[in-house]
Amino acid sequence: MQSEFNFDSNPAAPDGLAAWRRDRDQQRLALARANGLPLNHRCRVTLLGDVVLEGFLRLAEEELFLHEPTRDLRLRLQIDRCSFTPREILSLVRLD
Helix, strand or coil, X not given: CCCCCCCCCCCCCCCHHHHHHHHHHHHHHHHHHHHCCCCCCEEEEEECCCEEEXXXXXXXXXXXXXXXXXXXXXXXXXXXXXXXXXXXXXXEEECC
């Protein structure tokens, strides 16, 4: 017979999910710095073809684990539902 798991036995134990989220935020910040991108900030982006987007700049494809924070021109970015790569950006202005 299997006994019950007692998840509330030590409330002072570190929260693994919260630690993972903190690490993920730090990795995302390092990736943004390496690529010169103001992720999670309001921006105005002009793309090839004179397409102008305004909104919060985010990663279009969230991976569970980010690799080395290096400059990556294949990175997929997104404002609202429009996704693009850094190669398509003519200008990017942070609005906040």
